[in-house]
Each structure stands twice: as structure tokens, then as C-alpha cells.
Amino acid sequence: MDLRKLTALELGRAIKEGCCTAAEATVLALDTIREKNEENNAFITVLEERAMTRAKEVQKKIEHGELTSPLAGVPFGVKDNICTKDILTTCGSKMLSDFVPPYTATAIEKLEAAGGILLGKLNMDEFAMGSTSETSCFGPVRNPWDLSRVSGGSSGGAAAAVAAGECWYAVGTDTGGSVRQPAACCGVTGMKPSYGKVSRYGLIAYASSFDQIGSIARSAEDCAAVLKEMEGKDERDATSRRWESVSADVNQVGLLAGCFGKAEGGLMERAKIVLSSCEIAVKETEMPLMEEALAAYYIIAAAEASSNLSRYDGVKFGYRADMGRNPAQLMALSRTEGFGTEVKRRILMGTFVLSDGYYDAYYKKAMAVREGVKRKLTELFVQYDLLLLPVTVTGAPKLGESLTRPLDMYRSDCFTVMANLAGLPAVSIPWGFDCSGMPVGLQIMGPVGSDDRVLGLASQLQKLTDWHKRRPDERGGEA
Amino acid sequence: MEWEVVIGLETHVELATRTKVFCACSTRFGAEPNTQCCPVCTGMPGALPVLNRKVMEYSARAALALNCKVTKVSRFDRKNYFYPDLPKGYQISQLYLPVGREGWLPIEVNGREKRIGIHELHMEEDAGKLIHDEEMGVTRIDYNRCGVPLIEIVTEPDFRSSDEVIAYLERLRLVMLYLGVSDCKMQEGSLRCDVNLSLRPKGSGKLGTRTEMKNLGSFRAVARAIAYEAERQRRLLESGGVVIQETRRWDEEKNESLSMRTKENTNDYRYFPEPDLPAVKLTKEDLKTLQASIPELAHEKESRYCRELGLSKQDSVLLTERRALAAYYEKLLSQGVSPKEGANWIMTDLLRLMKEHSQEPEQLRLSPEHLAQVIAMTAEGRLNRGKASEVLAGIFLTDEDPAEYAACHGLEQIRDSALVTEAVRTVLGDLPEQVAQYRAGKEKLFGFFVGRCMRALKGKADPKTVNQELRRQLDG
Numbered sequence: 001m002d003l004r005k006l007t008a009l010e011l012g013r014a015i016k017e018g019c020c021t022a023a024e025a026t027v028l029a030l031d032t033i034r035e036k037n038e039e040n041n042a043f044i045t046v047l048e049e050r051a052m053t054r055a056k057e058v059q060k061k062i063e064h065g066e067l068t069s070p071l072a073g074v075p076f077g078v079k080d081n082i083c084t085k086d087i088l089t090t091c092g093s094k095m096l097s098d099f100v101p102p103y104t105a106t107a108i109e110k111l112e113a114a115g116g117i118l119l120g121k122l123n124m125d126e127f128a129m130g131s132t133s134e135t136s137c138f139g140p141v142r143n144p145w146d147l148s149r150v151s152g153g154s155s156g157g158a159a160a161a162v163a164a165g166e167c168w169y170a171v172g173t174d175t176g177g178s179v180r181q182p183a184a185c186c187g188v189t190g191m192k193p194s195y196g197k198v199s200r201y202g203l204i205a206y207a208s209s210f211d212q213i214g215s216i217a218r219s220a221e222d223c224a225a226v227l228k229e230m231e232g233k234d235e236r237d238a239t240s241r242r243w244e245s246v247s248a249d250v251n252q253v254g255l256l257a258g259c260f261g262k263a264e265g266g267l268m269e270r271a272k273i274v275l276s277s278c279e280i281a282v283k284e285t286e287m288p289l290m291e292e293a294l295a296a297y298y299i300i301a302a303a304e305a306s307s308n309l310s311r312y313d314g315v316k317f318g319y320r321a322d323m324g325r326n327p328a329q330l331m332a333l334s335r336t337e338g339f340g341t342e343v344k345r346r347i348l349m350g351t352f353v354l355s356d357g358y359y360d361a362y363y364k365k366a367m368a369v370r371e372g373v374k375r376k377l378t379e380l381f382v383q384y385d386l387l388l389l390p391v392t393v394t395g396a397p398k399l400g401e402s403l404t405r406p407l408d409m410y411r412s413d414c415f416t417v418m419a420n421l422a423g424l425p426a427v428s429i430p431w432g433f434d435c436s437g438m439p440v441g442l443q444i445m446g447p448v449g450s451d452d453r454v455l456g457l458a459s460q461l462q463k464l465t466d467w468h469k470r471r472p473d474e475r476g477g478e479a
Numbered sequence: 480m481e482w483e484v485v486i487g488l489e490t491h492v493e494l495a496t497r498t499k500v501f502c503a504c505s506t507r508f509g510a511e512p513n514t515q516c517c518p519v520c521t522g523m524p525g526a527l528p529v530l531n532r533k534v535m536e537y538s539a540r541a542a543l544a545l546n547c548k549v550t551k552v553s554r555f556d557r558k559n560y561f562y563p564d565l566p567k568g569y570q571i572s573q574l575y576l577p578v579g580r581e582g583w584l585p586i587e588v589n590g591r592e593k594r595i596g597i598h599e600l601h602m603e604e605d606a607g608k609l610i611h612d613e614e615m616g617v618t619r620i621d622y623n624r625c626g627v628p629l630i631e632i633v634t635e636p637d638f639r640s641s642d643e644v645i646a647y648l649e650r651l652r653l654v655m656l657y658l659g660v661s662d663c664k665m666q667e668g669s670l671r672c673d674v675n676l677s678l679r680p681k682g683s684g685k686l687g688t689r690t691e692m693k694n695l696g697s698f699r700a701v702a703r704a705i706a707y708e709a710e711r712q713r714r715l716l717e718s719g720g721v722v723i724q725e726t727r728r729w730d731e732e733k734n735e736s737l738s739m740r741t742k743e744n745t746n747d748y749r750y751f752p753e754p755d756l757p758a759v760k761l762t763k764e765d766l767k768t769l770q771a772s773i774p775e776l777a778h779e780k781e782s783r784y785c786r787e788l789g790l791s792k793q794d795s796v797l798l799t800e801r802r803a804l805a806a807y808y809e810k811l812l813s814q815g816v817s818p819k820e821g822a823n824w825i826m827t828d829l830l831r832l833m834k835e836h837s838q839e840p841e842q843l844r845l846s847p848e849h850l851a852q853v854i855a856m857t858a859e860g861r862l863n864r865g866k867a868s869e870v871l872a873g874i875f876l877t878d879e880d881p882a883e884y885a886a887c888h889g890l891e892q893i894r895d896s897a898l899v900t901e902a903v904r905t906v907l908g909d910l911p912e913q914v915a916q917y918r919a920g921k922e923k924l925f926g927f928f929v930g931r932c933m934r935a936l937k938g939k940a941d942p943k944t945v946n947q948e949l950r951r952q953l954d955g
Contacts, residue, residue: 101523103525200527202525208755209754236527239527310561310569311523311566311567315563315620316620328561355747
């Protein structure tokens with residue numbers, strides 16, 4: 001039996017029942033990584049020794065009944081913007097290329113405490129800013145379905161690793177779609193929880209009021225299980241909180257039409273067809289503020305990012321320029337040399353919209369639009385239990401196509417940013433292929449706190465379809 | 480041309496909470512560098528601030544004590560700028576919704592009362608400390624101070640003289656000490672003051688261009704800096720020059736202010752609401768509780784002691800300098816001691832003993848009850864004043880019962896007149912020559928006889944009684 005054909009939960013069960021061991025799974029994962037990492041570049045750091053040691057420890061504990069989590073013994077990867085104690089954490093940036101944190105993020109502490117086996121740190125867009133995972137200083141992540149194409153971003157490494165069978169689930173982060181979009185590009189399932197559900201302590205901040213840690217795996221059930229381990233109010237994160245459960249019943253679903261260009265033709269049609277067999281009422285509806293939402297997102301996220309990234313000044317940790325006659329110069333040079341182009345672009349944008357004379361016209365206005373988007377979505381959720389919409393307009397583009405046209409790249413986020421603006425739970429599930437044969441995803445979004453409802457419908461749809469079970473190696477894998 | 484000096488103050492008060500404002504690190508002063516910091520206060524990637532509620536409580540109490548309107552919903556904002564002592568590249572402060580606004584503090588200068596307006600009071604975190612090593616040509620950074628809670632108190636430009644400024648600072652300091660929210664030691668940096676000063680022609684309603692002076696390490700430095708800067712601006716304006724709005728650094732050794740044309744002149748701080756911290760809410764109940772927790776403040780006690788207890792200004796000031804001392808005094812009064820007597824005994828014996836034993840009022844072991852007892856025993860004549868002091872000295876550290884102590888050590892005054900009579904007779908009997916000389920006119924010998932009698936009575940007699948008896952036996 002190829003363990004890689006199992007979902008994370010199936011593997012967990014197999015280990016518990018003694019059909020295989022955590023060490024076996026870990027060895028298989030490490031072999032697969034060794035085989036594939038050179039071509040897809042999903043991993044920045046691989047922890048062979050640590051993973052094997054942990055696997056043996058965990059196996060013993062499982063056999064003694066000390067670890068009962070359904071994910072005990074299951075190997076996983078973590079996006080490299082999440083701190084792991086004593087393990088290199090780079091954010092895909094020269095600025096942190098030798099940064100070793102003295103602490104582990106709460107979410108990862110929990111997964112390890114539950115018996116998860118950390119395999120390594122995953123490649124990403126630098127500081128999580130991007131939609132293609134091409135801006136990493138460690139090279140781009142290549143899509144396992146077609147190595148000449150991107151894997152999406154910014155959690156490209158996380159999605160690619162799961163798609164390539166290198167791990168059973170991965171932990172990513174989603175600020176404007178960075179878990180959902182790469183999941184869609186790589187034909188896997190990616191979930192962003194309600195804002196505050198998972199602690200951000202240890203998540204290297206990009207945009208504080210948007211960032212959330214999410215899970216990427218082969219099924220909605222897997223994603224749900226991972227989130228269950230990670231979630232919880234954390235006293236180290238003042239924005240973390242418990243959300244009251246809301247009813248998981250889905251009776252009426254709204255279909256949102258396109259934004260900047262409509263999504264690949266068949267996507268929403270397929271959705272209608274499958275839903276009709278579920279006895280769930282489907283109705284086409286509109287979200288009139290989608291374009292404004294995108295603009296508000298980029299303004300506010302850039303503003304927060306420009307401030308969050310101020311700490312990278314070459315003084316205490318991270319990259320430090322060799323020259324510099326005084327502190328100001330040292331800081332300026334370190335940042336000039338340490339940051340990539342896209343990061344600098346967003347820092348400049350953010351500094352601009354917060355600056356004297358422009359604050360009201362941009363930042364303050366964007367905050368007002370954000371409130372408007374929240375209100376509009378709340379209104380829609382009075383009528384609809386869930387909203388269905390695309391994740392992106394097309395499947396993954398070719399490598400190198402996107403970076404020269406940043407605004408086009410930004411526009412492609414139009415379907416995903418709303419969930420971040422309003423702090424809503426949203427999942428992307430594989431939903432067919434585009435005309436180039438690349439996977440595309442369907443997004444399910446719910447009101448705040450309705451994570452179970454969102455994942456519930458996703459799970460239901462995955463019982464009626466099998467796109468989430470398809471693997472790139474079945475297809476041939478290369479361009 | 481008559482000039483009027485107009486001054487506003489920005490004072491930073493370090494709050495005496497045990498831990499920092501956004502993390503659990505200790506705020507203890509004087510530790511080895513970089514031993515009291517953590518990922519949060521050093522701005523490590525992935526670390527997040529969490530508000531220490533005690534800071535909110537202390538800040539709100541300070542705002543209430545300064546008669547401010549306290550906001551029910553308080554928010555933090557980021558003040559963005561780059562400097563090596565600011566690890567995150569921004570300071571978490573408050574701009575849009577500070578804790579307190581529109582307050583005032585009364586001051587008294589040369590017998591005249593005046594209100595100084597408080598524009599606003601807000602919470603913020605402190606930065607680290609840069610230590611310049613001239614010899615090695617390097618600058619080191621100590622992050623222990625990063626994240627220590629501060630409140631910044633900004634006044635209206637209501638001051639017209641350095642006397643007023645000093646009076647304000649002394650009052651402010653006492654308010655903070657009485658509230659127990661800070662120890663306000665300028666030498667340790669728990670009280671810092673920046674002075675904004677401008678000149679204008681007397682009678683003019685418009686404000687002149689002001690400069691800001693920093694690095695004032697003592698009240699004296701404040702006074703001197705004000706004098707220097709007022710003079711510098713006067714000379715500049717009178718020679719047709721223009722005052723440039725700038726920040727100036729006070730040099731205590733050279734006794735002059737120097738322009739700091741470097742970092743902070745026109746900084747756009749790009750303030751925006753801190754997304755990592757939710758709003759802090761204070762309910763009506765919270766505010767009521769906080770208001771009730773504010774004790775009678777020093778200046779309020781001072782004027783009450785003068786008005787109602789008839790104490791002199793000087794005595795009132797002395798007694799109210801330390802809250803613990805004023806509390807002690809008031810307890811003493813509650814034991815039935817009269818205000819003037821109580822004040823007297825404290826300012827003589829008690830303060831002297833405290834100094835001898837290097838004790839602070841908070842550390843007093845001698846209970847007000849026992850002191851009151853000694854005072855009563857003296858009034859009754861059971862102890863003479865001298866022996867009373869001895870008793871106090873004896874029980875100062877142990878707080879033993881004074882009556883027992885006096886009895887044990889035989890310090891009680893001899894009131895048995897027969898004993899006194901007997902002692903006087905014996906002494907005079909032993910000195911027939913001197914008695915004869917006295918009776919012949921050598922009045923000076925009286926003191927000598929008193930001394931001898933007191934010695935014979937082991938100092939335990941009431942000098943008055945001895946005097947009386949001596950006179951009787953000598954003259955009568």
C-alpha cells in the first residue's frame with residue numbers, strides 16, 4: 001500500500017491501528033522530498049534527523065496510548081514564515097536567511113504536542129507578499145502538475161508539497177488568499193479559518209489584521225482536523241478568540257459572479273450541478289463592492305506591512321549590510337540589500353498611504369470601505385448560509401509571466417481578499433481543470449465563526465466529486 | 480520691549496508596575512543589560528504585545544487624579560520611526576484616543592494659586608537605552624527599558640515662569656507618589672521632562688515660535704534650561720532674528736542648549752491604530768472604583784492641615800511629603816493627640832530616629848498607638864521630655880509597650896515628692912560650702928544644684944519639681 005495515497009486522517013488511523021508506523025511514514029516522506037524537491041523546490045529546510053527522532057518518540061507514545069489525536073504520527077510541513085524554535089525560519093527572504101527563532105509558534109507547538117512530525121520548512125513568496133511563490137530568495141516553487149508553471153502563492157511550497165505527496169498536510173498562512181489560491185493552483189484543499197481562531201503568536205507578521213494560519217491537505221476533513229488541533233484562544237495573542245459555533249445547516253447558497261474577468265467557464269456551472277443533487281437551494285447573487293474591496297485590501301495590508309517590517313533594520317538580527325557610517329545608513333543599506341523588489345514596493349506603498357497628507361485620502365478611506373464590505377457581506381449572509389465563488393480567474397500561469405505586471409497579479413486576488421477583510425472562514429476545494437489542464441478551485445465562504453459549516457459543505461461536495469483525489473503523477477506531472 | 484515667557488511641559492512618568500506594559504518582563508531598575516527582555520519587547524519576528532491591565536488601571540487613576548476626562552474606550556496607535564533603541568521600528572502609543580483629556584493640576588507660587596491645564600495623558604511604551612562607549616568607539620544598546628510602561632502628560636502652555644514649572648513638577652511628583660503609580664525619581668529616569676518654550680511681547684495673544692528642550696535630568700536643570708533658553712530667544716528676537724522651531728538638547732555641564740538638527744525635527748510618524756491590540760474598555764463601574772481608590776492627595780492634605788488643623792505651611796508641607804508619613808500622622812491624631820503636639824513630636828523625635836536608622840516612613844515599626852502613649856505619659860508627667868525621648872529611642876525598632884519599657888528601665892519620672900525632698904536635702908546637705916555661697920549671692924550655683932539633684936534622682940525627676948523644691952529648701 002502506498003501510504004502517500006492516504007489522507008492525513010487515514011494515515012493517522014492506520015498508524016493507530018498498527019498497520020504502519022510513524023517512522024515508516026516519515027521515511028517515505030523524506031524519500032519523496034529527496035526525490036522531488038530539486039524539481040519543485042517546495043522545501044527550504046528539511047529536518048531529516050529531527051523528524052526521524054520525533055517519529056520514533058511519537059510512535060512509542062502512540063503505542064502506550066499517550067497520544068490520542070487523530071493526527072498523531074502524521075508528518076507535515078510548515079510554511080517558512082512561521083517560527084520554529086532552533087530551526088531556520090527565513091520568510092523566503094535574504095533579510096532572514098540565517099534567522100533562527102528562540103521560540104515556536106503556538107499553532108505548531110500544538111501540532112507537535114498532538115504528535116505531528118515536522119518534516120521541514122516550506123518555500124513561499126518573500127514575507128508572504130505575492131501570488132506565485134516566485135519572489136523567494138531561494139528560487140521559485142514549481143507546480144507539481146506542470147513544472148513550467150507557478151504553484152500559486154504565497155504558500156506555494158505548502159500546496160506543492162501536499163500535491164507532490166511529500167507530506168500529508170501543511171500549515172500555511174493566508175493574508176489575501178495565500179492558502180486558498182495556491183491550494184487551488186495545486187489541486188489540493190486549503191482552509192483559512194475565521195480571524196482569531198488560530199493564534200498568530202509566532203507567525204511573522206505581514207498584515208496583522210488579515211494574517212491567519214491555515215491548513216492545506218488532500219481533503220476538507222483533513223483541513224478540519226488540522227485546524228482543530230491548532231485553534232484556541234492564546235494569551236500570547238490579544239487578537240485570538242473563541243468563536244461561538246453557529247449552525248452547520250446549509251439550506252441556501254449564493255453564487256457570486258465574476259470580478260475582473262469571470263472565472264474559467266465551467267467552474268460555477270459545475271457547482272450548480274453538484275449542488276442541485278444535494279437539495280441545497282442555489283441562487284446567483286452579487287457582491288457589488290468587490291473592486292473596492294480589492295483596493296481597500298491592498299492599501300490597508302501595505303500600510304500594516306510597512307510598519308510590521310520596520311523591525312528589519314540590521315541592528316538586532318537578520319541581514320546587516322557591511323557598510324554604514326551611522327545608524328540611519330546602516331538601516332537603509334541593510335533594508336535595501338535585504339529586501340526583494342515586491343517587498344520594497346509594498347513597504348513604499350504602505351508608507352505612502354499612511355503619510356501626512358495622504359492618510360485621510362487613502363488609509364482612512366480604505367478602513368471605511370472595509371467596514372462597508374463587512375456590512376455588505378453580513379447582509380448577504382442573512383439570506384445565504386454560504387457563498388460560493390471562484391478562487392482565481394484561471395489556473396496557474398507560467399513561471400515568469402506575472403512578476404512584470406504586479407497590478408494584474410494584484411487583481412487576481414479579487415475573489416479571495418474579501419474573506420480577509422471581513423475575517424471570514426473560507427476554503428478552496430479542487431473543482432476541475434482549466435483549458436491548459438491545470439487545477440482550479442471553488443471557494444466556499446461563510447459568516448464569521450461558521451468554519452464548521454464551510455468545511456461541512458466542502459466535505460459533502462468532496463463526497464460527490466473526486467477532483468480532490470487526483471494526483472499530478474497520475475497525469476504525468478510535467479509540461 | 481517686555482517679553483513674556485510661555486512654557487508647556489511634556490512629562491513622562493514611568494509606571495511602577497512589576498512587569499512591562501506588553502509582556503511579562505520585569506521592570507526592575509539597575510539590572511545587568513539585556514537580562515530583562517524577551518521576544519515581545521525586543522520586537523522579534525512573530526512576537527505580539529498583550530496589554531498588562533495594571534498599566535491601564537494606573538494610567539486611568541493618574542488621569543482621574545489630574546481631573547481629566549477619562550475615555551471609556553481607549554485605543555493604542557503605532558508611532559513609526561527608525562532608531563536603534565526602538566526595536567520594532569515603531570512605538571506603541573496613543574494618539575487618537577488617549578486615556579485622559581482636558582484635566583488640570585493646581586499649583587501655588589508665592590502664595591498665589593493657579594491651575595495648569597492638562598491637555599492630555601496617554602499610555603506608551605519606553606524605548607531601550609543607547610550607551611556610548613567613547614573609548615571603543617561603539618554604541619551599545621540595552622533593551623531592558625524597552626516596553627517599560629510610561630504615561631505621557633502634556634500640559635497646556637500655561638506656565639509663565641520657571642517657578643511655576645518647578646511647583647508643577649513637585650506637585651505632579653507628589654500626586655504620582657500618593658497614587659503609588661510611580662516612584663518619580665528623575666535621576667533614575669522614572670520622571671522625565673521636556674520643556675516647550677517660546678517668547679511673546681507682553682500682552683500679545685498670539686504664541687511665539689517655540690523650541691523643545693530635552694535631556695533635563697533634575698529640577699535644577701529644568702530651571703536653568705528655562706533661564707538659558709528664555710535669554711537665548713530674547714537676544715535672538717531683540718536683534719531682529721527669528722526663532723527656529725526645533726528640538727534642543729540641554730547640556731548640564733556647559734549650561735547651554737544645543738540644537739539637535741538630527742533625528743526628530745520634522746518627523747512624520749504615520750500614526751495608525753495598532754491592529755495587534757483590541758480596544759480597552761472601562762465601564763462606569765470601573766471608573767467609579769478607580770475614582771474611589773484615589774486617596775486625598777498631598778496638596779489637598781497640605782491645605783487641609785493648614786485650614787482645619789491650624790498647622791503652619793512649613794509643617795504641613797513636611798508632613799505631607801510622604802504619604803506614609805501623613806498617614807502615620809493622621810493615625811496619631813486619631814489616638815487623641817492634638818494636631819500641633821503630634822506634628823511636633825513627629826518632626827523632632829520621630830524624624831530624627833528615622834534618619835538615625837535610615838528608615839523610610841513606609842518602614843516604621845514604631846506604631847502610632849505607642850507614640851501616642853508616650854506623648855500621653857509625658858503630658859501626665861509620668862515621663863519627663865528627656866526620658867520620653869529615651870523611651871522612644873528604645874522602642875523605635877521593637878515597638879515594645881512604652882509603659883513596660885519605661886518601668887523595666889526605670890525611666891519613669893519620680894513623682895513621689897517625698898523622694899524629691901529627700902534627694903534635695905541630701906544633696907544640699909553634702910554641699911554646705913556651695914549652699915552658703917549661693918545664699919551669699921552666687922546665683923549661678925543654682926544650675927549646679929539642679930544638676931546634682933537630677934543626678935541623684937538618676938534624671939528621672941521632673942525638672943520643674945526639682946527646681947521648686949530646691950528653691951524652697953534654699954530660699955525658704
